[in-house]
Amino acid sequence: xxxxxxxxxxxxxxxxxxxxxxxxxxxxxxxxxxxxxxxxxxxxxxxxxxxxxxxxxxxxxxxxxxxxxxxxxxxxxxxxxxxxxxxxxxxxxxxxxxxxxxxxxxxxxxxxxxxxxxxxxxxxxxxxxxxxxxxxxxxxxxxxxxxxxxxxxxxxxxxxxxxxxxxxxxxxxxxxxxxxxxxxxxxxxxxxxxx
Amino acid sequence: xxxxxxxxxxxxxxxxxxxxxxxxxxxxxxxxxxxxxxxxxxxxxxxxxxxxxxxxxxxxxxxxxxxxxxxxxxxxxxxxxxxxxxxxxxxxxxxxxxxxxxxxxxxxxxxxxxxxxxxxxxxxxxxxxxxxxxxxxxxxxxxxxxxxxxxxxxxxxxxxxxxxxxxxxxxxxxxxxxxxxxxxxxxxxxxxxxxxxxxxxxxxxxxxxxxxxxxxxxxxxxxxxxxxxxxxxxxxxxxxxxx
Numbered sequence: 001x002x003x004x005x006x007x008x009x010x011x012x013x014x015x016x017x018x019x020x021x022x023x024x025x026x027x028x029x030x031x032x033x034x035x036x037x038x039x040x041x042x043x044x045x046x047x048x049x050x051x052x053x054x055x056x057x058x059x060x061x062x063x064x065x066x067x068x069x070x071x072x073x074x075x076x077x078x079x080x081x082x083x084x085x086x087x088x089x090x091x092x093x094x095x096x097x098x099x100x101x102x103x104x105x106x107x108x109x110x111x112x113x114x115x116x117x118x119x120x121x122x123x124x125x126x127x128x129x130x131x132x133x134x135x136x137x138x139x140x141x142x143x144x145x146x147x148x149x150x151x152x153x154x155x156x157x158x159x160x161x162x163x164x165x166x167x168x169x170x171x172x173x174x175x176x177x178x179x180x181x182x183x184x185x186x187x188x189x190x191x192x193x194x195x
Numbered sequence: 196x197x198x199x200x201x202x203x204x205x206x207x208x209x210x211x212x213x214x215x216x217x218x219x220x221x222x223x224x225x226x227x228x229x230x231x232x233x234x235x236x237x238x239x240x241x242x243x244x245x246x247x248x249x250x251x252x253x254x255x256x257x258x259x260x261x262x263x264x265x266x267x268x269x270x271x272x273x274x275x276x277x278x279x280x281x282x283x284x285x286x287x288x289x290x291x292x293x294x295x296x297x298x299x300x301x302x303x304x305x306x307x308x309x310x311x312x313x314x315x316x317x318x319x320x321x322x323x324x325x326x327x328x329x330x331x332x333x334x335x336x337x338x339x340x341x342x343x344x345x346x347x348x349x350x351x352x353x354x355x356x357x358x359x360x361x362x363x364x365x366x367x368x369x370x371x372x373x374x375x376x377x378x379x380x381x382x383x384x385x386x387x388x389x390x391x392x393x394x395x396x397x398x399x400x401x402x403x404x405x406x407x408x409x410x411x412x413x414x415x416x417x418x419x420x421x422x423x424x425x426x427x428x429x430x431x432x433x434x435x436x437x438x
Binding site for chain 2: 028029032033036037040041044045053054057058061062065090094126127128130131139140141142150151164172176178181182185
């Protein structure tokens with residue numbers, strides 16, 4: 001998917017004065033201030049661990065700065081940002097998977113954690129942890145669709161375009177993931193019930 | 196527990212802190228990172244002996260030692276000139292005097308520059324950023340460990356056959372995400388291409404592997420009716436049609 005050129009650009013999103021220079025322009029800063037939370041959450045939901053998020057977000061905005069001309073000012077920048085964040089997160093996931101495989105081969109794999117139940121987590125204000133655990137159980141394709149549509153609020157059409165899939169495919173993945181989340185919460189709540 | 200409540204609370208918890216936002220902005224403002232400076236070395240050594248250490252207690256003995264060396268050098272030069280017409284090694288005395296001086300300490304601004312360069316070194320190279328661009332779903336699996344020169348030509352895109360080989364490896368490793376990427380890359384660059392049948396079958400297998408059993412059976416049946424081929428057995432297995 002390629003974005004169209006900067007036709008009809010919003011003046012607030014004109015190209016930064018110095019995209020190739022060492023410091024970002026005010027337009028990039030405006031975009032950064034507006035969307036850093038969105039990028040941050042996207043990375044987190046797509047599996048970038050907490051300590052790595054700042055580096056990953058930095059990488060995203062470095063790419064944004066370099067590819068500024070690809071940004072169509074007439075459109076919502078979030079799908080574009082989500083696409084970059086998705087690719088950064090994918091790289092990070094693969095890198096960690098490789099490390100995990102190597103550790104596994106060396107017999108040093110960390111034991112799977114069996115934390116508290118979802119209800120206990122929520123009581124401690126750890127909804128995010130539950131959600132991340134659940135997301136880790138999803139296939140990548142489902143996870144991406146669920147994160148971008150359900151958690152990050154992108155439209156199905158935008159996500160379909162971003163992931164180069166049909167809208168029905170995205171809708172199906174989101175529906176399956178949502179059902180899986182319901183089952184996940186139900187299962188873990190049941191596990192706590194006998195206590 | 197309701198899903199919407201969980202999501203709303205998780206959204207709040209996933210927000211970056213104000214400190215993190217500012218720290219990240221500072222990093223971005225310090226430099227983009229992807230284009231390493233061609234000369235990452237710090238400032239060259241000054242030619243003249245530096246005067247950075249100003250402590251007279253430290254400088255005194257060095258000056259005395261330098262004078263002694265100069266005297267010895269001069270005497271040696273005079274002696275050599277008496278014996279032979281060869282040129283004296285007098286120039287070495289200046290080097291000798293410069294040698295014992297400690298290296299100049301960097302000013303704070305220079306230290307910042309060095310730190311900036313170090314952070315730039317850790318940033319992704321240009322080639323990799325091209326892969327990270329959302330507008331290019333087709334991606335290379337190799338990740339160079341050192342930043343590529345800015346004027347280096349980008350690696351050539353894989354051929355259709357290379358894509359097929361990589362897809363087969365992804366299929367063997369059951370790396371469905373990678374397989375999805377490769378199938379998409381093939382569709383974008385080669386559709387329909389010489390290996391359209393193979394990639395269609397691989398797409399079906401990837402979809403089946405990532406779908407519910409019921410959905411996988413539907414996908415598998417549809418594929419076998421539409422385009423039977425050499426992958427039928429694998430598709431039947433992966434899509435649960437054997438059961």
